[in-house]
Amino acid sequence: MSQDKAFNQGVAPVTYGSGKRPPRGDYARARADYTCEQDYAQYSAADHDTYRRLYARQVQQLPGLACDEFIAAVRQLGEPDRIPYFDAISERLIKTTGWQVVSVPGLIPEEAFFALLAERKFPVTAWLRKPEEFEYIVEPDVFHDLFGHVPLLFNPVFADYMQAYGAGGLKASRLDACELLARLYWYTVEFGLIVTPAGLRAYGAGILSSAGDSVTSPDPQRIAFALKRLMRTRYKIDSYQASYFVIDSFDQLFQATAPDFTPIYRAVRDRIAAEGEVEAGMVLAGERSFN
Numbered sequence: 661m662s663q664d665k666a667f668n669q670g671v672a673p674v675t676y677g678s679g680k681r682p683p684r685g686d687y688a689r690a691r692a693d694y695t696c697e698q699d700y701a702q703y704s705a706a707d708h709d710t711y712r713r714l715y716a717r718q719v720q721q722l723p724g725l726a727c728d729e730f731i732a733a734v735r736q737l738g739e740p741d742r743i744p745y746f747d748a749i750s751e752r753l754i755k756t757t758g759w760q761v762v763s764v765p766g767l768i769p770e771e772a773f774f775a776l777l778a779e780r781k782f783p784v785t786a787w788l789r790k791p792e793e794f795e796y797i798v799e800p801d802v803f804h805d806l807f808g809h810v811p812l813l814f815n816p817v818f819a820d821y822m823q824a825y826g827a828g829g830l831k832a833s834r835l836d837a838c839e840l841l842a843r844l845y846w847y848t849v850e851f852g853l854i855v856t857p858a859g860l861r862a863y864g865a866g867i868l869s870s871a872g873d874s875v876t877s878p879d880p881q882r883i884a885f886a887l888k889r890l891m892r893t894r895y896k897i898d899s900y901q902a903s904y905f906v907i908d909s910f911d912q913l914f915q916a917t918a919p920d921f922t923p924i925y926r927a928v929r930d931r932i933a934a935e936g937e938v939e940a941g942m943v944l945a946g947e948r949s950f951n
């Protein structure tokens with residue numbers, strides 16, 4: 661498969677938010693916080709085989725694509741040959757960063773999602789895509805959620821960032837600022853790039869759980885992370901990304917997002933009112949692009 665054709669396909673990695681489709685999971689058995697049993701018996705032999713093939717494909721594209729922190733932690737998922745038990749991952753995760761993996765039926769409401777993150781619980785969709793969705797899936801499934809998101813929860817700084825994001829989400833809900841905050845999730849947790857001595861690498865789950873390449877393609881813009889600029893930038897959920905934001909380190913990301921966002925949301929809103937949003941793919945005057 662050609663690299664350009666494939667990058668960022670494989671999942672529309674919305675982890676929360678509302679879609680037009682009814683979500684696909686079984687919500688009847690979910691608890692009030694939207695968590696549910698993983699129900700391991702639901703997985704067929706064909707499911708385990710699909711997981712094994714997805715894992716094999718993704719793991720072989722990591723060198724040169726993923727940051728070292730991700731590569732170092734991916735083996736902590738265990739079980740490359742079948743869907744892992746979430747509890748087994750949680751056992752290792754709790755010891756390392758205090759995070760846990762919890763099972764959910766699928767996409768969950770924003771506030772429920774934020775509340776879980778704020779408690780250091782990462783919601784993982786229980787079901788796996790069907791074999792005919794091997795290349796492309798419209799909702800996050802167990803493979804995207806586990807393979808894409810969980811390795812970096814073993815990194816202490818990133819783990820703290822994710823919890824802070826959850827707490828920040830609860831606050832953003834009160835400030836009616838979830839749309840701006842969602843952009844931060846999109847451009848970091850899902851599609852973030854990071855500078856390394858070896859060159860740009862990916863840490864975003866949407867990139868690392870999908871086929872293809874976003875690090876060497878000449879097409880998209882790769883712009884130095886700047887919080888307010890990022891929050892003005894629209895994103896595309898159903899096609900290739902036209903812009904990426906590049907961090908220098910997880911420490912930089914953590915520090916840059918530590919201040920109170922209340923005045924930041926206000927400033928971003930004022931700027932959008934005056935100058936509009938920035939379309940994905942645009943580079944502004946004076947901006948550093950890594951292309």
Ligand code: PHE
Pocket residue numbers: 821824825827828829831832844917918919920921922
């Ligand atoms: N500092 C942000 C706030 O005050 C919270 C936050 C932290 C949001 C990290 C995202 C990531 O709202």
Ligand code: FE
Pocket residue numbers: 673674675800804805808809850865866
């Ligand atoms: Fe995701």
